[in-house]
Amino acid sequence: MTRQMSGAQMVVQALKDQGVDTVFGYPGGAMLPIYDEIFRQSDIRHILVRHEQGATHAAEGYARSTGKPGVVLVTSGPGATNAVTGLTDALMDSIPLIVLSGQVPTFMIGTDAFQEADTVGITRPCTKHNWLIKDTDKLAETIHFAFHVATSGRPGPVLIDIPKDVQFATGRYTPPKKVPRSHYQPQVKGDIDAITALVAAIEKAKKPVFYTGGGVINSGHGASQLLRELVAGTDFPITSTLMGLGAYPASGKNWLGMLGMHGTYEANLAMHDCDLMINVGARFDDRITGRLEDFSPKSKKAHIDIDASSINKVVHVEIPILGDVAHVLEDVLKIWKSRGRKTNTEALRGWWQQIDKWRAVNCLGFHNSDSVIKPQHAIQRLEALTRGMDRYVTTEVGQHQMWAAQFMGFEDPNRWMTSGGLGTMGYGLPASIGVQVAHPQSLVINVAGDASFLMNMQELGTAAQYDLPVKQFIMNNERLGMVRQWQQLLHGERYSHSWSEALPDFVKLADAFGGKGILCEHPDDLDDAINAMLAHDGPVILDCRVEKHENCFPMIPSGKPHNEMLLGDATTEGAIDTGGAVLV
Amino acid sequence: MSALVLKKGASRRSAYDLKNPLSDTIETHTLAVLVDNEAGVLARVIGLFSGRGYNIESLTVAEVDHLGHLSRITIVTTGTPQVIEQIKAQLARIVPVHDVHDLTVEGASVERELAMLKVAGTGEKRVEAMRLAGIFRAAVVDTTLESFVFEITGTPEKIDAFVDLMRPLGLSEIARTGVAAMSRGT
Numbered sequence A: 001m002t003r004q005m006s007g008a009q010m011v012v013q014a015l016k017d018q019g020v021d022t023v024f025g026y027p028g029g030a031m032l033p034i035y036d037e038i039f040r041q042s043d044i045r046h047i048l049v050r051h052e053q054g055a056t057h058a059a060e061g062y063a064r065s066t067g068k069p070g071v072v073l074v075t076s077g078p079g080a081t082n083a084v085t086g087l088t089d090a091l092m093d094s095i096p097l098i099v100l101s102g103q104v105p106t107f108m109i110g111t112d113a114f115q116e117a118d119t120v121g122i123t124r125p126c127t128k129h130n131w132l133i134k135d136t137d138k139l140a141e142t143i144h145f146a147f148h149v150a151t152s153g154r155p156g157p158v159l160i161d162i163p164k165d166v167q168f169a170t171g172r173y174t175p176p177k178k179v180p181r182s183h184y185q186p187q188v189k190g191d192i193d194a195i196t197a198l199v200a201a202i203e204k205a206k207k208p209v210f211y212t213g214g215g216v217i218n219s220g221h222g223a224s225q226l227l228r229e230l231v232a233g234t235d236f237p238i239t240s241t242l243m244g245l246g247a248y249p250a251s252g253k254n255w256l257g258m259l260g261m262h263g264t265y266e267a268n269l270a271m272h273d274c275d276l277m278i279n280v281g282a283r284f285d286d287r288i289t290g291r292l293e294d295f296s297p298k299s300k301k302a303h304i305d306i307d308a309s310s311i312n313k314v315v316h317v318e319i320p321i322l323g324d325v326a327h328v329l330e331d332v333l334k335i336w337k338s339r340g341r342k343t344n345t346e347a348l349r350g351w352w353q354q355i356d357k358w359r360a361v362n363c364l365g366f367h368n369s370d371s372v373i374k375p376q377h378a379i380q381r382l383e384a385l386t387r388g389m390d391r392y393v394t395t396e397v398g399q400h401q402m403w404a405a406q407f408m409g410f411e412d413p414n415r416w417m418t419s420g421g422l423g424t425m426g427y428g429l430p431a432s433i434g435v436q437v438a439h440p441q442s443l444v445i446n447v448a449g450d451a452s453f454l455m456n457m458q459e460l461g462t463a464a465q466y467d468l469p470v471k472q473f474i475m476n477n478e479r480l481g482m483v484r485q486w487q488q489l490l491h492g493e494r495y496s497h498s499w500s501e502a503l504p505d506f507v508k509l510a511d512a513f514g515g516k517g518i519l520c521e522h523p524d525d526l527d528d529a530i531n532a533m534l535a536h537d538g539p540v541i542l543d544c545r546v547e548k549h550e551n552c553f554p555m556i557p558s559g560k561p562h563n564e565m566l567l568g569d570a571t572t573e574g575a576i577d578t579g580g581a582v583l584v
Numbered sequence B: 001m002s003a004l005v006l007k008k009g010a011s012r013r014s015a016y017d018l019k020n021p022l023s024d025t026i027e028t029h030t031l032a033v034l035v036d037n038e039a040g041v042l043a044r045v046i047g048l049f050s051g052r053g054y055n056i057e058s059l060t061v062a063e064v065d066h067l068g069h070l071s072r073i074t075i076v077t078t079g080t081p082q083v084i085e086q087i088k089a090q091l092a093r094i095v096p097v098h099d100v101h102d103l104t105v106e107g108a109s110v111e112r113e114l115a116m117l118k119v120a121g122t123g124e125k126r127v128e129a130m131r132l133a134g135i136f137r138a139a140v141v142d143t144t145l146e147s148f149v150f151e152i153t154g155t156p157e158k159i160d161a162f163v164d165l166m167r168p169l170g171l172s173e174i175a176r177t178g179v180a181a182m183s184r185g186t
């Protein structure tokens, strides 16, 4: 049975058939027919953001915290261009998004019509795939296919551009089951020979390390469970990228902490000195590898990834395994068990002794103060007062983000939302809104910097409108802190435009948006302030005034190998040479 | 070595791949890419090359299966072995791409290009142009008293050689199609 309906009705029907319960969006002329249909139904909740960038990050937060794709509606022209940053962010971090954009009617495309933009052209490099629909009969089928593309293989954002006349016209609705099977079916099972080679390497390894990433989270809860089982069974140490935090619990005994530019001493040295590196769903990003020529020079490397183009892109690996993390880990475990659960326990004991020596360096140590709030201390208190709660954490981008990654412990996947690949300031507040929409009863905290917060602060209006009790924990150093740190270390302390001058009064700002504002200026008041933030049932800004010139350590300066890491007390002068200065 | 067919999503990288992946030798490869003939597909492929800084030496595209809506793009590209592998993997993950063949690695293949050359001249030069065209089996597709338009097909090298010979004989315009290529045998 084929059903005839308008394109706008089809959009809503297709979203329902895909199980969508929430969309984030902002209307405009080219989207009015679809918004009319949104008005006439109540199955799908529409969250009106204050800026389309906010919609995309909210949808990312929703997606990352639920494992379901996030859906966004934007109008043509400026609505679509405002979505570009969020699309790029989602592409870099492999977050499934479906963005539906309005477009001028087909007969006006190419005439520089009012609010016309070449949306598919502009978004082609920042989506996994995109479509311009010219025929209403194709609309439903394309939406269903778009969900398939966004969520299968390496997830990512997709965009469907829908001209207004296509929304008005009547056509045939294709239900999801009737969509012809596409050739696009990424491989999920790994090659058994390669998996066996990995198991053989696991059995022999003297100094192994698991290096895990966002791919474990994207592969679903089962992947994290399998990873935990494998780590427990082999007793290998494990570290993770920023994107992978929570896949293995921070309280687990094999946990080394995060690795990379601001990762722990033990994680980075284990990576440098290991003889077997098992990369599970990470991508050898430059924040991780440091100087490539010196990256883990003595190790054999295995890489499990669902994206063939991530394998051997920058680092050559001996054991490439193309497939979905959960599927591959299941086979790894099966084969490892069937061969007698062997590891080189003798050598492992020595490896752990070495790791314990690195741990004893206490690389996250810092000089606390009685008179000013140290940012690390602030995060430690936030962690201590919220640990064990049903908690989700988002962040903005900068020093505060790295401190949150270092000092907060994540026990489960999907609990930590941050902009990793793109490093988008302004991500955290809207992301926290998306998370809170998906988890209305949970505690959602955005660890923010003062500068990042201002980039999408208008979304406080969204939080207020929908009674979303998101907690904005602003570590206010009145600086673009991370930029200031680099200028101090790399540019002769010439602090070019890294002040947050003319900052608003964040307490009044919260008030103006109908939230609660709390100011905290002294370490003695910190716990009370955090508890007051947690106690308030509504959006809160905690303006936490922290030390203005604190640097984030450990740090592997750009262009340096892992074993030339700067620790907190290190003299940092001249630590970064001019070669490193050209890198970001 | 067996044919290197990069099926969508399938790894043809073996753990026992013996080729030195970190060589800096620049190689030239001819890739045949089968794609859905849909709007924007060429822009995706070209955007991939420009966005990631890869080279395109030659690119041709045309529909090869009208009912199946399939087009074939033939790309001649250069890069280190590692870059060539990366280009193939990046191409393969474009959604409308069905498969990527590396004709250079798959074994023997044939390459052809078509070119048209306008050569203007009279007297000795005109006669010489006509004589050389005969040697190269170039056909005359248009003629006036002062000019010829030659059509020539062959490998890019053969066309280069013909172009070089025509230059002193009054060559005034060239149009080349770029390479179409196919593996030998079945």
Ligand SMILES: Cc1ncc(C[n+]2csc(CCOP(=O)(O)OP(=O)(O)O)c2C)c(N)n1
Residues within 6 Å of the ligand: A396, A397, A398, A399, A400, A401, A423, A424, A425, A426, A448, A449, A450, A451, A452, A453, A475, A477, A479, A480, A481, A482, A483
């Ligand atoms: C949209 C955007 N613009 C610029 C940058 C570059 N940048 C990275 S961190 C940073 C400073 C962030 O300052 P703040 O949010 O106050 O955090 P802090 O580092 O002080 O904790 C800047 C400007 C960025 N990452 N994103």
